[in-house]
Amino acid sequence: MNQRLRLPSWNVLGLLPAQLIMLLTLIIPVGIIILVSFSTRGPYGGFDYVFTTAPYKQILFNEGWSGELEFNPQYLIVVARTVILSLATTIICLALSFPVAYFISLQKTSAKMLLIYLVTLPFWVSMIVRVYSWIIILGNDGVIAKALRALGITNNIGSLLFTDTAMLIGLVYSYIPLMILPVFASIEKLDPALVEASHDLYGSRLTTLRRVILPLCRPGMVAGAILVFVPCLGAVLEPVLLGGGKTMMMGNLIQLQFGAARNWPLGAAISIVLMCAVMIFLLWRGIHAMRKEGRENGA
């Protein structure tokens, strides 16, 4: 009992400004979204504070064309597509980042600095401009189409832009720097002596990569995977600009609900579901990492 009454120590008070910012800019807005997701929709958008769980039910059940309430997977299809595309993006980013990061880490310090600077360069340009540039590259009169035509390979590649492939290219391009940086950081920390030791013990190149380098770079790869996967789930621009708006990802679905559909509570409910999915994923990762650490320490 006594312990509870003790005044907070100074270092807790010192964190107060940061906590205040978190409260005002993160926790309260999320609270509002949760509130909206349990409200009744207004006739022309907006919402009324009348409690209902209808928005959550609507995610799974909808009136069919015959007017009866039935299970409707339309939103689940969008969710599944989002997860699959995000996973694919993460895997491609990982596969491309590792050699790039490894190559950079082998350079002289000055070259290393320059290359890392180049990797971060896209961050200085607006996301819209970066995605838009792919329209110009992939379009009918784009660089790729022109090159292929000039080489006489094919005349009919008008199908590059506005495809799922274009969407995936855009996603990988947008988020790959977020993967390269943490992977590079963990490769930098790799002790070359360990690689040498592996070779001394007659480990082949492949074995060295598999048993020494990759396990030691795991934390960087996991961090990169989270940094790529999570924002991918909320991607809005790539499906619209590169996918031609033909299929939706969750970001577009949420936008549709707040915009044309005038169903804010449903949009809020989908946002909450998306957020919960991300949190469960991160929690699972966290627990997994903690258990592993515990095992290693215990052994």
Place this chain on the structure above:
Amino acid sequence: MSVKIRLSMLAAASAFSLLTSLPAWAEGSLSIYAWADSIAPEAVAKFEKETGIKVTVDAFSSNEDLLTKLQAGSSGYDIVTPSQHFVKIMIDSGLLEDIGASSMPAFQQILPEWQKQWWDPTGNYSVPLAYGNAGFTVNRNLYKGPVDSWKVYFEPSEELKGKIASLAQADEVIPAAQNYLGIPYCSEDPKEMKRVLDLLQAQKPFVAAYSSDNIENRIGGGEVAMHFWWDGNTMRVRRNDKANVEYAMPKEGLVGWLDSYAVPKGAANLDNAKKFIDFMAKEENATIEYNYYGHSSPVKVDASKALYNKENAPELFPTVPVKMGQACSPAAQELVTKVWTQLLQ
């Protein structure tokens, strides 16, 4: 250089006034939220010179964006330019200011057929700015066939696979499909709306993109052969960019729209907004606006200075019925959304 500095000061000043909305700053400013490239910069400059009021113009690209922004509260804008059905929705939801427009000088300039229409029966909330219609445009280098029916757009022939583009907004596309199928706008009958969905789903394999940006390049440059589009925009790209395009006149009917000036509830610069609306409705300024925007004018213009007529701009003078878009009931809107979600799921 001096221009640059003035512009940046203007931007800073307007940003500041938006943030603080101090009355002292609000005195001489006006912020407009309008369709992209819809307000003639020449007219705005003239207004600034005559009145000393600093004007900022921001752009939106769909009625829904505008509605959502106003519903979210204090948008900071003094004038917005919604289309007719959204004027009705905004009046009904109490988002617009009653500016007594019917007793303003601007009202006398409005052509009789556009006064006190169903979306603003008292005529007190809005003053029309431009009208036109939605249909489809073909690139004549790529498509030589007839354009007298929505059939060629919604049920295209095999060679048009991947050569058709649509818009990203259900509100634009679905009424056109309803015209083709002979279904009333805002139908609340699920069976009828299922037919709309079937039609759009059958069309989807032919559609390269559902996109409302960059349309000029896509249709003018020949990325696609057919594009859902508007009359005046087609006319401008044909006249200004010499693109070989033609605006279709489908016998089933085009989808009409009319955009109006209106003032959001609680606007900081109400008097300046009214001044601007009156200014833009004056015959000479309306003519500047007409020549710039290239959509038909619902207010009187000076015929001797107007650039467009039946001969050089046939797009603006439709020869087929034009049916104005309606404000749908929540039940009908639900069906529209259902069609669109299932189309793009």
